[in-house]
Amino acid sequence: MLSSIRRRVANGASSSPILGPLFYRASTPRDYSTARNEIILLARGCGTGQNFGHCILLGHSVNLRPTREFRVSFQSEPSMSMLSRPFSSDSGDLVDAVVPFMGESISDGTLATFLKKPGDFVQVDEPIAQVETDKVTIDVASPEAGVIQKFVANEGDTVEPGTKIAVISKSSEGIAHVAPSEETSKKAAPPAPPEEKTEEKSKPVPEAAPVSAKPKAPSPPPPKQSATEPQLPPKERERRVPMTRLRKRVATRLKDSQNTFALLTTFNEVDMTNLMKLRSEYKDAFAEKHGVKLGLMSGFVMAAVSGLQNQPIINAVIDGDDIIYRDYIDISIAVGTPKGLVVPVIRNADKMNFADIETEINTLAKKANDGSISIDEMAGGTFTISNGGVYGSLLSTPIINPPQSAILGMHSIISRPMVVGGEIVPRPMMYIALTYDHRLIDGREAVFFLRRIKDVVEDPRRLLLDI
Template structure:
């Protein structure tokens, strides 16, 4: 008897999702609770587990289809995958010169499960996915894996063999075709996450009176502090001491001094929070996500760094939950890890402000009347001017600057 696979409950107020990827094909053996499909919601990607062990039946929906909670997307048949596949497998066809192995150079092996975004990247760079070690869940490839492989130059050693596939011994290699006339286009449906991000960012621009204020900060003291204590910190707490911990704690202190930055507009009322739930932008294979560090004001540096590290790992393997993403009273986004010098971040409604961090670079600055070289970083605070005045925004950035340039302030709450 076939067991129906239904779309599980996705979270509060989430009623539908998009089928992002089939992880099991008809005839594949599946174990109980083994992921068989990936769903994309407005915020995260979720995996659908098999309700029972058996053989993957027919897919009821296609990749890209929108499905509602409780909808049947597939069936699980009784039996073992190997036996079923052996019975249904057709006799091997005679070998032909035009086989799949002789198709386009660099075309991914169909037996390897790739998400649409990873498949596009593999085709774009002409790499062999079987040569790349996957770091995603169950060893699956992520975009970061492919990008790192390409960056390392490892694919250069495989390009020649791939180009020679299907070429008879002694036959001349066809001349390279000029790329001058190639004007290929690809139309790809936006993921549900990207659609939601686009809609919310546009809503923020249409609704809030956005303004951005800048300041810069000398990172010398933080860099020296990290260098002095990083080994002891890692030994005691089992986690690296990063820059984000300093900025999260500095932000909590500044939010206490300037509470409007931690508030939000609800109709004709202002809601002030006496706690700091800090949303931190984390890079995931399908884009940036913003999980929330709850009650960050009550955490120490180790708690903050452990929480951020856990978010990073779970974002990479796709195990962040809806609960991880909900809420948040203030956001910190670190574009500096990608090399950004300066930006004007957009707030994440209903929050009223976002702090943008950027890359650290040596610059000439004047200190005590002398020109010196210091590691400097630009900070940007984008905020809703309906709620936060310019004076408050500047004061908030100055509080951050003071705490980062003199980390002792974080210990004595100044």
């Protein structure tokens, strides 16, 4: 079938030729009318006529100014189908794996590691890589089941939401593309060892020369130089490892805390006898009813809630020239993980009992250790409790977790001699520390708060009587 297509040439620029047999000639302005009732219209981007989008109306005269007339002659229909087949197949077989949305406060992350290799088969939503952010580690999942054809990003790259990191082939053709490259790389690897062997063989030759030179120059100056110059360890014994984004974030926040807050710490000691006795007597019944073990942390959380209710300024925060008082209590619990320090939050702790607090602490601790904790579970918090006693710390000065105004530090329980009723008896004692922002909190409120913690822990019955 023969058709005539015209296109106006803008600014005298010539159009690029199209695929297939093409005959064209320049023509002067003239009238053109269709002699047939049929004409093929080629839309923009379709098949071989992708650069032409002008339509020719049937039965009308067209007067064109300097134009170039193209006459396109198509061969038989089978040749047309062969041209369009690769275009449609390429668009439906390959899919891209992209970085997901990482949170409102997170704009980018670091591509930490790939969990798969090119050529591996993956299922839908199966993690193929991990992106490390300032707060959590996020998995990049496969959008379709198929074979990983290639990676388009490298470990250590900074990526944003929507960044493509891998190409996945939904058909088995991806294996054919990857396997040969792996085989060639494996075949290309063996030549390297012989070069190393040749180098190793060449090394003993110069070593033999120094051996013969040693007896010629046995001079005492070298020991004198070694005695005056410091002996530094060789560089081979040092390792340089880049900081993770989580560690960078922790370092920045802690340094900002020191630079911003007027930090001051007050201490006290707590007799743990009654709380430990309460735990030992009711831990079995507690676990049987609530399905969770009774720990000491829930007692301190309840004591902190009571102290914050008695001293609301501890639960407040400075915002510019204003003080914001919070009428809710969200307790942050500092948890140390292999990747760094995270601080999950117990929401509305003032409305919880011992069982609710223990259940929430166990749930958040498990998520923090296996890396599945979300950003929302760590956002906010009005007061923080840090338990360094689980690592054996006897005494420390914790640093405030911005933008909060205070943090409570717990320490290890040590049996020490104490005077009780005029007698010296051994008691399980714990040092507690409160670091606070002295710009907002005075020493009076800080000491009263810490004293309230001591009273409630030493006599948990106060919680029942609200005294």
